[in-house]
Amino acid sequence: MINIFAGAVGLGLIWGIVTLGIFISYRVLGMPDLSVEGSIVTGAAVATMLIISGAHPLLALLGATLAGAAAGTITGFLHTRLKIPALLSGILTMTALYSINIRIMDGRPNVPLLRTDTLLTPLVDLGLTRDYAIIVIALAAVILVVGALRWFLTTEFGSALRATGNNPHMSTAQGINTKTMKLVGLACANSLVGLAGGLLAQYQGFVDVQMGIGAIVIALASLIIGEVIFGRTTLLRSMIAVVLGAIVYRIIIAMVLEAGMAATDLRLFTAITVALALWLPSARDQIDIISRRIRHKAHTFGQSGDDSKQTGQTG
Amino acid sequence: MLALNKVNLSFNTGTVNEVQALKDLGLLLEQGDFVVVIGGNGSGKSTMLNTVSGTYLPDNGKIVLDGKDITFMPEHVRAKYVGRVFQDPMRGTAPDMTIEENLALAHRRGEKRSFRRGIRAAERTQYRELLSRLDLGLEDRLNTRIGLLSGGQRQAITLLMATLQNPKVLLLDEHTAALDPKTAAKVLEISVHLIEESYLTTLMVTHNMADAIKYGNRLVLMREGEIIFEATGQQKASLTVPELVDKFISAGVEVLV
Numbered sequence: 001m002i003n004i005f006a007g008a009v010g011l012g013l014i015w016g017i018v019t020l021g022i023f024i025s026y027r028v029l030g031m032p033d034l035s036v037e038g039s040i041v042t043g044a045a046v047a048t049m050l051i052i053s054g055a056h057p058l059l060a061l062l063g064a065t066l067a068g069a070a071a072g073t074i075t076g077f078l079h080t081r082l083k084i085p086a087l088l089s090g091i092l093t094m095t096a097l098y099s100i101n102i103r104i105m106d107g108r109p110n111v112p113l114l115r116t117d118t119l120l121t122p123l124v125d126l127g128l129t130r131d132y133a134i135i136v137i138a139l140a141a142v143i144l145v146v147g148a149l150r151w152f153l154t155t156e157f158g159s160a161l162r163a164t165g166n167n168p169h170m171s172t173a174q175g176i177n178t179k180t181m182k183l184v185g186l187a188c189a190n191s192l193v194g195l196a197g198g199l200l201a202q203y204q205g206f207v208d209v210q211m212g213i214g215a216i217v218i219a220l221a222s223l224i225i226g227e228v229i230f231g232r233t234t235l236l237r238s239m240i241a242v243v244l245g246a247i248v249y250r251i252i253i254a255m256v257l258e259a260g261m262a263a264t265d266l267r268l269f270t271a272i273t274v275a276l277a278l279w280l281p282s283a284r285d286q287i288d289i290i291s292r293r294i295r296h297k298a299h300t301f302g303q304s305g306d307d308s309k310q311t312g313q314t315g
Numbered sequence: 316m317l318a319l320n321k322v323n324l325s326f327n328t329g330t331v332n333e334v335q336a337l338k339d340l341g342l343l344l345e346q347g348d349f350v351v352v353i354g355g356n357g358s359g360k361s362t363m364l365n366t367v368s369g370t371y372l373p374d375n376g377k378i379v380l381d382g383k384d385i386t387f388m389p390e391h392v393r394a395k396y397v398g399r400v401f402q403d404p405m406r407g408t409a410p411d412m413t414i415e416e417n418l419a420l421a422h423r424r425g426e427k428r429s430f431r432r433g434i435r436a437a438e439r440t441q442y443r444e445l446l447s448r449l450d451l452g453l454e455d456r457l458n459t460r461i462g463l464l465s466g467g468q469r470q471a472i473t474l475l476m477a478t479l480q481n482p483k484v485l486l487l488d489e490h491t492a493a494l495d496p497k498t499a500a501k502v503l504e505i506s507v508h509l510i511e512e513s514y515l516t517t518l519m520v521t522h523n524m525a526d527a528i529k530y531g532n533r534l535v536l537m538r539e540g541e542i543i544f545e546a547t548g549q550q551k552a553s554l555t556v557p558e559l560v561d562k563f564i565s566a567g568v569e570v571l572v
Contacts, residue, residue: 156423159412159433163420166409166449173368173407174476175394209546 007130008254012247013138014199015222017145019246022219027238028153029165029185031079034090036219037212038097039071039190043197044207045104048111051202056121061198067104068194069187072095076183094212101209110208118202134203141199145192146239152188153235161185171192214267219272222246223238224277317344317484322358322366322376324540336362337373338540343451344484347514347564350558351527354537355563360520362536367518369393380484395425398477398515399489400470400506407473414453414472417461418442421476446536449505467498471505478509485510503530524556538566 018040025033043064050060069243071093078089105111123133152158163171164181171178193215228243231239253270257263324337336359344350352360367378369390374543378386385393399406408417417441419434439457447454449471453464459467470490477485487506491499509532510517521527528535534551536544544565546554 154433156419156433157430158427159416159420160423160428163409163417164414166411167406169401169406170409172419173394173397173399173401175391175426176418176420176428177391289436297405 003129003131004050004254004258005251006129006135008250009247010131010134010138010203012222013135013142013243014196014203015218015250016243016246017138017196017199018193018215019222019226019242020142020149021189021196022216022223023184023236024149024189024192026220027165028162030088031165031182031184031186031190032090032216033072033075033189034087034216035043035075035093035097035190036090036193037215038094038101039068039193039212040197040200040215041101041207041209042067042071042097042104043254044102045111045197045209046086046194047050047198047297048113048201048207049104049106051113051116051118051157052111053273057117057202060193061119061201064198065191065195068197070195072190073183073190074185075190076186079186080087080179080182098209103270105207105209105295109208109210110206112206113201114205115282118205119199120202130203133288134199138203141195142243145195146236146243150236151250174251189263194306198298214270216269217274218249219269221277222249224280225249226275228277228280316379316381317345317365317367317518318342318377319451320377322373322378324362324366324371324373328374332531336540337366337376340376340540340542341533343540344516344518345410346516348518348533349510349515349519349531350533350535351531352525352535352537353518353522353524353559353563357539358537359540360537361488362487362540364399364518364520365498365522367484368399368486374506378429389448395480396483397484398480400473400485400487401529402489402492404466404493406471407476408461408469410467411460414446414462414464415439415457415559416443416474417472418445418479424480446472452471465498465557467502470494470502474502474506474509478513478515481513481515483516485515485517489520492522519551521540524559528552528554528556529557531544536562536566 018036021036022033025031034060046067047060047064050059050063067278074096075089075093078084079086084092102109119131120133123136124130130134153162159183160171160176161184162175164176164178167183168178171181195223200211201291222245224245225248226242227238229248230237230241230244232241253266254271257266259268320342322337322340323335323495325333340359340363342363352363356361356435366373369385369388372387377384380396383397397409409420412420415434415438419438422438442457443454451468451471453468453472459503461472464472490506491502494502503526509515513563517531519531522571528551532548532551534546534554535542544562
């Protein structure tokens with residue numbers, strides 16, 4: 001059981017970085033960015049191929065990050081310069097990346113990282129299991145990323161980025177080039193997704209062209225779970241919350257799998273979780289209105305027994 | 316100085332719904348002019364302001380601000396010279412950001428946004444001072460999210476934001492129309508104070524005839540994309556509301572009195 005949790009925490013931390021990417025595109029910029037389904041694979045593929053060709057695993061991560069940023073730039077270009085709706089821009093990039101990712105992987109749909117040194121190797125040599133090694137590495141990465149984002153988003157430039165997502169009219173009126181901001185924001189978001197892809201490949205020891213499917217829904221689930229449980233009062237708190245959300249999500253998944261759910265049912269489970277979580281804010285209002293109706297009816301009937309016929313007719 | 320010279324703008328060009336929103340529009344504002352713009356719905360008042368701000372680009376004609384041709388300058392670039400307050404109080408501020416963050420964004424209008432801190436300590440003192448002059452009790456709420464404020468408070472802050480960097484022209488587009496009468500009067504009072512204090516060149520659209528007479532040194536009446544009546548100085552000051560309503564009616568503008 002402990003081992004399952006260790007695995008879940010390690011994976012959760014890596015997916016926490018993906019969730020931070022979604023935090024930038026979905027929360028800060030207010031854009032649903034589907035290109036992550038492709039850019040996470042791009043990151044994994046670039047890292048894998050770099051390591052195989054003899055590059056240092058850290059350099060491989062840098063490559064993965066830059067490749068992710070490039071993918072985000074394409075989505076940003078399609079959306080801001082060619083005026084294609086955000087959702088569609090993401091789908092177009094995601095589709096194109098499928099072909100590009102296979103090209104990066106030398107025409108193969110998957111590439112193993114066998115008998116090559118990765119970031120995990122030194123820690124495994126020290127006697128840690130792979131699950132604990134990735135916790136150390138991913139935690140360091142998460143701390144770096146959260147720190148960098150906290151700094152970036154409170155600079156003059158970062159404030160302008162947040163304003164763009166919050167109120168584009170106001171931003172333009174205050175001289176902010178909202179197109180540039182969206183482009184930079186999407187590049188930023190996908191650079192994190194690429195970085196996570198690079199970590200994921202080194203942890204699981206391979207890259208597969210299919211590994212990104214469902215990434216957006218998993219990240220959204222993590223984001224919402226994190227915000228609901230841990231709150232979003234400040235920028236720093238929101239970012240820590242979404243990372244914790246990703247870990248909680250992984251632990252839930254580990255538990256339902258342990259309880260005997262078929263792995264192929266996971267996507268259905270995740271989709272239902274996200275649907276319920278997205279419904280939650282309006283669900284409260286809906287339930288409130290229903291209960292007010294019931295109380296109103298009870299009150300009307302209780303108060304005037306003689307009028308019950310009339311009430312019945314109008315009802 | 317702001318000059319609009321033979322500005323034309325049509326919407327839905329080439330369709331049955333084609334509308335000529337601005338027709339050979341010409342208007343010259345000297346430094347410090349406070350021009351009140353009135354006219355019926357669809358007369359082109361907002362469109363005129365939007366061509367000055369760059370939200371709409373004209374079909375032809377020329378817009379010159381302080382000797383610089385800004386006719387086709389992108390909206391976010393000319394924002395450097397243009398302060399704006401919109402009719403909708405939700406439009407002028409970022410609701411999820413704090414009062415000080417919003418002011419700091421406006422403080423950097425027209426400047427390069429670098430990787431320095433978004434707000435510096437010295438600015439906070441300045442903002443507190445500016446907010447206290449609004450007399451709305453906002454000076455101690457620098458860290459309050461704008462979304463928690465009332466429409467009037469948001470509009471007052473938008474005014475501060477629009478004037479913080481001394482714009483070459485201030486555009487007020489029915490900026491009190493969505494407020495209750497008491498708040499509207501207060502926001503208008505703040506506007507006039509800021510305009511007079513910095514001698515700002517201003518275009519203000521309003522539907523309130525009494526305000527139109529009371530404020531500003533010039534008044535223009537628009538119909539179908541043209542200016543059809545103008546009053547300045549003494550002539551404007553001696554106008555009465557019934558006279559102005561008559562102008563409306565004789566101009567063929569429908570009014571409900």
